[in-house]
Amino acid sequence: MREIWTEKYRPEELEGVYGQQKVVERLKAYVEKESMPHLLFAGPAGTGKTTSAIALSKEMYGENWKTNFFELNASDERGIDVIRNKIKEYAKTSTVSEIGFKIIFMDEADSLTPEAQAALRRTMEKYSHNCRFILSCNYSSKIIDPIQSRCAVFRFRTLTDEDVEKWIDNIAEGEDLDVSQEAKRLLISVVGGDLRRITNLLQISASTTSDITEKIVRESANIARPEDIKRLMKDAVEGNFMEAKKQLDELIVENGLSGEDIIKQIHDEIYEVPMDNRKKMELVDRIGETEFRLVEGSNERIQLEALIAAISKKS
Numbered sequence: 593m594r595e596i597w598t599e600k601y602r603p604e605e606l607e608g609v610y611g612q613q614k615v616v617e618r619l620k621a622y623v624e625k626e627s628m629p630h631l632l633f634a635g636p637a638g639t640g641k642t643t644s645a646i647a648l649s650k651e652m653y654g655e656n657w658k659t660n661f662f663e664l665n666a667s668d669e670r671g672i673d674v675i676r677n678k679i680k681e682y683a684k685t686s687t688v689s690e691i692g693f694k695i696i697f698m699d700e701a702d703s704l705t706p707e708a709q710a711a712l713r714r715t716m717e718k719y720s721h722n723c724r725f726i727l728s729c730n731y732s733s734k735i736i737d738p739i740q741s742r743c744a745v746f747r748f749r750t751l752t753d754e755d756v757e758k759w760i761d762n763i764a765e766g767e768d769l770d771v772s773q774e775a776k777r778l779l780i781s782v783v784g785g786d787l788r789r790i791t792n793l794l795q796i797s798a799s800t801t802s803d804i805t806e807k808i809v810r811e812s813a814n815i816a817r818p819e820d821i822k823r824l825m826k827d828a829v830e831g832n833f834m835e836a837k838k839q840l841d842e843l844i845v846e847n848g849l850s851g852e853d854i855i856k857q858i859h860d861e862i863y864e865v866p867m868d869n870r871k872k873m874e875l876v877d878r879i880g881e882t883e884f885r886l887v888e889g890s891n892e893r894i895q896l897e898a899l900i901a902a903i904s905k906k907s
């Protein structure tokens with residue numbers, strides 16, 4: 593099988609992490625001092641949290657990093673007891689490096705219930721003589737205070753358009769791809785700062801050609817054609833709710849687009865719609881709320897239809 597690009601292009605060193613200068617600086621200081629507290633990495637998906645944890649360990653331990661780094665996923669469906677046993681097993685084995693502690697990296701820590709987090713916190717304390725925990729989460733607000741207060745908190749920011757463009761260029765160079773300006777713009781506007789998703793989409797797009805056009809990206813990413821979104825918005829704004837709904841159905845059912853992608857495209861288009869600013873503001877507010885609900889997992893069809901209804905009512 594061909595190598596997966598998200599692994600192939602994952603930077604080995606902290607220096608190679610894009611757009612997180614402040615985080616990187618602080619992590620490098622830990623490497624210098626060969627000491628660190630427990631860490632909490634918070635930020636959106638695909639912004640470098642796992643990459644930074646691995647790079648930190650590589651720099652801390654050198655070639656022995658693998659025996660000193662243990663990765664766990666908190667969303668392990670077998671629950672906190674299994675996680676605790678794994679941590680216990682790992683923590684018991686003696687430390688091989690001179691550093692004096694090993695690193696336990698726990699991804700998706702915010703998927704643990706508060707009760708499970710309380711159990712995790714006790715585990716962290718129990719093994720803190722020879723283990724440092726790096727917890728990774730999307731939202732630090734979902735992590736209980738007693739854990740937050742024991743960790744140094746690192747905020748990973750969404751990568752800027754510029755960083756994303758550099759990342760695309762980096763892969764294009766490595767794979768000898770010709771990525772058109774329009775294709776880049778589409779990736780940046782729809783996928784945004786999630787470098788994992790960008791990388792995967794580039795790999796899918798490149799499976800048939802090295803000439804990466806906007807059309808190819810749109811097809812591999814299941815992104816709606818801008819003209820379809822424009823039509824949907826036009827119908828909604830003119831008060832043709834049923835027409836707009838039909839258009840939406842087509843995008844979701846026939847083209848298999850995800851609600852989150854559709855909402856991003858609607859957001860991009862709303863500024864182009866002829867409508868007074870006050871109404872636009874209200875709709876942007878509404879878009880924000882719909883997006884939040886979609887991310888939280890509520891029904892896509894209902895949420896998007898409700899949004900279109902709101903747009904239609906403003907006409």
Ligand SMILES: Nc1ncnc2c1ncn2[C@@H]1O[C@H](COP(=O)(O)OP(=O)(O)O)[C@@H](O)[C@H]1O
Pocket residue numbers: 597598599601602603608609610611612636637638639640641642643644786787788789791
């Ligand atoms: N800031 C970044 N700098 C360099 N590569 C990144 C960055 N963020 C994400 N990536 C790339 O995206 C993929 C996923 O990154 P990862 O660190 O696992 O993200 P997450 O924040 O979800 O843990 C990897 O291939 C990685 O190289």
Ligand SMILES: [Mg+2]
Pocket residue numbers: 641642643699728
């Ligand atoms: Mg991760």
